[in-house]
Amino acid sequence: xxxxxxxxxxxxxxxxxxxxxxxxxxxxxxxxxxxxxxxxxxxxxxxxxxxxxxxxxxxxxxxxxxxxxxxxxxxxxxxxxxxxxxxxxxxxxxxxxxxxxxxxxxxxxxxxxxxxxxxxxxxxxxxxxxxxxxxxxxxxxxxxxxxxxxxxxxxxxxxxxxxxxxxxxxxxxxxxxxxxxxxxxxxxxxxxxxxxxxxxxxxxx
Amino acid sequence: xxxxxxxxxxxxxxxxxxxxxxxxxxxxxxxxxxxxxxxxxxxxxxxxxxxxxxxxxxxxxxxxxxxxxxxxxxxxxxxxxxxxxxxxxxxxxxxxxxxxxxxxxxxxxxxxxxxxxxxxxxxxxxxxxxxxxxxxxxxxxxxxxxxxxxxxxxxxxxxxxxxxxxxxxxxxxxxxxxxxxxxxxxxxxxxxxxxxxxxxxxxxxxxxxxxxxxxxxxxxxxxxxxxxxxxxxxxxxxxxxxxxxxxxxxxxxxxxxxxxxxxxxxxxxxxxxxxxxxxxxxxxxxxxxxxxxxxxxxxxxxxxxxxxxxxxxxxxxxxxxxxxxxxxxxxxxxxxxxxxxxxxxxxxxxxxxxxxxxxxxxxxxxxxxxxxxxxxxxxxxxxxxxxxxxxxxxxxxxxxxxxxxxxxxxxxxxxxxxxxxxxxxxxxxxxxxxxxxxxxxxxxxxxxxxxxxxxxxxxxxxxxxxxxxxxxxxxxxx
Numbered sequence: 001x002x003x004x005x006x007x008x009x010x011x012x013x014x015x016x017x018x019x020x021x022x023x024x025x026x027x028x029x030x031x032x033x034x035x036x037x038x039x040x041x042x043x044x045x046x047x048x049x050x051x052x053x054x055x056x057x058x059x060x061x062x063x064x065x066x067x068x069x070x071x072x073x074x075x076x077x078x079x080x081x082x083x084x085x086x087x088x089x090x091x092x093x094x095x096x097x098x099x100x101x102x103x104x105x106x107x108x109x110x111x112x113x114x115x116x117x118x119x120x121x122x123x124x125x126x127x128x129x130x131x132x133x134x135x136x137x138x139x140x141x142x143x144x145x146x147x148x149x150x151x152x153x154x155x156x157x158x159x160x161x162x163x164x165x166x167x168x169x170x171x172x173x174x175x176x177x178x179x180x181x182x183x184x185x186x187x188x189x190x191x192x193x194x195x196x197x198x199x200x201x202x203x204x205x
Numbered sequence: 206x207x208x209x210x211x212x213x214x215x216x217x218x219x220x221x222x223x224x225x226x227x228x229x230x231x232x233x234x235x236x237x238x239x240x241x242x243x244x245x246x247x248x249x250x251x252x253x254x255x256x257x258x259x260x261x262x263x264x265x266x267x268x269x270x271x272x273x274x275x276x277x278x279x280x281x282x283x284x285x286x287x288x289x290x291x292x293x294x295x296x297x298x299x300x301x302x303x304x305x306x307x308x309x310x311x312x313x314x315x316x317x318x319x320x321x322x323x324x325x326x327x328x329x330x331x332x333x334x335x336x337x338x339x340x341x342x343x344x345x346x347x348x349x350x351x352x353x354x355x356x357x358x359x360x361x362x363x364x365x366x367x368x369x370x371x372x373x374x375x376x377x378x379x380x381x382x383x384x385x386x387x388x389x390x391x392x393x394x395x396x397x398x399x400x401x402x403x404x405x406x407x408x409x410x411x412x413x414x415x416x417x418x419x420x421x422x423x424x425x426x427x428x429x430x431x432x433x434x435x436x437x438x439x440x441x442x443x444x445x446x447x448x449x450x451x452x453x454x455x456x457x458x459x460x461x462x463x464x465x466x467x468x469x470x471x472x473x474x475x476x477x478x479x480x481x482x483x484x485x486x487x488x489x490x491x492x493x494x495x496x497x498x499x500x501x502x503x504x505x506x507x508x509x510x511x512x513x514x515x516x517x518x519x520x521x522x523x524x525x526x527x528x529x530x531x532x533x534x535x536x537x538x539x540x541x542x543x544x545x546x547x548x549x550x551x552x553x554x555x556x557x558x559x560x561x562x563x564x565x566x567x568x569x570x571x572x573x574x575x576x577x578x579x580x581x582x583x584x585x586x587x588x589x590x591x592x593x594x595x596x597x598x599x600x601x602x603x604x605x606x607x608x609x610x611x612x613x614x615x616x617x618x619x620x621x622x623x624x625x626x627x628x629x630x631x632x633x634x635x636x637x638x639x640x641x642x643x644x645x646x647x648x649x650x651x652x653x654x655x656x657x658x659x660x661x662x663x664x665x666x667x668x669x670x671x672x673x674x675x676x677x678x679x680x681x682x683x
Binding site: 036063 | 222223224227348354355356357358359360361363365366369370373376377380381384387388391392394395396397398399400403404407408409410411412413414415416417418419420421422423424425426429430433434436437440444447643644645647648651
């Protein structure tokens with residue numbers, strides 16, 4: 001999918017200003033590309049109109065898979081493939097299977113859910129992030145508005161941002177290279193040009 | 206609207222801003238380590254090296270190097286295993302159980318406590334592996350197809366449950382810890398000014414940008430992981446106690462073991478968290494983040510769990526008498542008055558009597574007392590496991606086989622090796638990883654910093670100015 005290049009970026013300094021600001025921006029009919037925050041802001045997902053996270057469902061599915069595999073494995077190994085008499089117990093001694101079944105449920109649920117989380121959010125060691133403002137991992141909340149995705153003009157959107165009490169706003173353009181920069185390109189660039197150049201994608205303005 | 210209780214002290218003191226949090230926590234990672242760090246690292250590596258020499262010798266010649274004999278076949282190895290696993294429990298308790306209970310004071314201690322969990326579980330897992338005598342056959346407890354037919358592992362055995370419990374506990378704790386680290390690694394990546402840190406923290410941060418959608422899923426994942434870890438942490442020490450409780454040895458065969466072991470684990474874990482945090486706080490000057498309030502809270506947990514452990518010791522004695530089983534009665538009388546009386550009374554003094562000093566506020570808010578008592582508790586908890594294991598074994602049903610266990614140099618130095626391993630890992634963590642969860646502290650900063658706490662004003666929703674651009678109805682949900 002081709003990534004858009006032209007954005008208007010609004011900066012908020014406080015989480016409550018951000019929440020009110022986002023509500024105002026959306027109320028004015030401006031579509032927000034994404035908000036970037038240094039810490040989880042409660043209520044932001046509602047303000048942005050996101051549907052609830054479906055991660056709990058992923059955890060349930062993987063956990064269910066875990067308990068089914070644990071019970072199948074233990075029953076098959078102990079009861080079918082090689083039944084052994086141990087202390088006169090029945091081959092399929094269900095209470096004895098509880099601890100391992102529980103542990104495997106937790107193991108599958110945790111790893112399955114975290115794997116789903118990493119994949120759906122495109123988090124990977126060789127991921128090169130597209131950063132709008134470098135302060136969004138420090139102390140500022142950043143709202144990015146995709147100009148191509150909005151019917152309002154840039155000036156109108158800027159006006160909306162001002163009314164939403166942004167601390168500052170600016171236009172941010174990504175080059176094709178920045179949009180499609182692969183990992184190796186990033187590493188080569190980092191080692192030839194150092195940190196101050198394009199590897200530090202969004203320089204602090 | 207969030208209501209902050211009036212009686213609570215602010216979580217972060219010193220009027221810190223969000224920017225200050227980033228600076229205070231990231232700076233030790235970016236700066237050269239202080240001289241204290243090199244000194245501490247030198248001692249740890251020395252311990253690792255000398256312990257490693259004895260460990261290598263023990264592996265080469267076999268576990269006959271230890272002081273084990275035909276009667277006491279388990280001694281320091283399993284004592285150390287249970288002790289280290291127990292220490293690990295506090296990290297999960299702080300990060301998972303306190304998250305579920307919405308205890309916000311956990312935010313500045315959970316990162317280091319989880320790191321401690323992981324390193325302690327590594328040290329714990331070391332013991333069952335080396336006590337096998339043939340550690341290269343470590344894969345045998347796994348249900349793998351083999352040339353015997355396949356002869357599978359025995360799922361009726363509590364020792365096998367333990368294999369599953371410890372490995373699940375370790376891997377889930379590691380994932381939980383790492384997921385929490387990703388946003389902080391991104392912060393350090395974005396602050397980096399030289400290429401190597403930029404690349405390394407870039408790799409570690411998985412391309413994190415802090416988008417609201419990612420945070421939403423992240424919050425959900427953290428909550429579910431906390432929900433999964435809470436029964437997990439309780440199950441792990443329960444299963445460790447099953448190693449003993451499902452046997453028929455007098456002194457081990459008791460139903461009180463699971464809750465008693467779990468309480469003991471939390472007790473020793475919090476003591477170790479305190480020992481480590483008091484040092485980290487001092488070296489990195491984190492007094493604004495790890496406040497007296499945090500230390501006092503942990504000390505209160507130590508009184509509670511220490512008292513539970515005390516009740517468990519008494520109950521064990523009572524039930525031994527009440528059961529009418531003379532072997533059981535003898536095992537307990539022998540613990541308190543037999544050849545190992547000194548270890549029993551060391552346990553009683555360190556675990557039951559000394560934590561009661563924390564009822565006095567001047568003592569539980571004193572750094573020196575807290576530090577000393579946290580070490581005393583850990584000594585006591587080591588003796589607890591020693592008492593359970595060695596004193597129950599050394600006098601079995603046949604008086605002719607009664608024996609006394611004395612540790613050899615190899616017992617002591619292999620234990621020292623795990624200390625070296627633990628502290629080397631912890632100091633590496635303290636240098637290269639953010640010791641406080643920046644994102645979580647930032648999230649609680651506004652509502653609980655000293656400035657806002659004192660001001661205590663309600664945020665009013667000011668009406669927004671009228672719109673000057675035409676309102677366009679959104680056609681599709683974002």
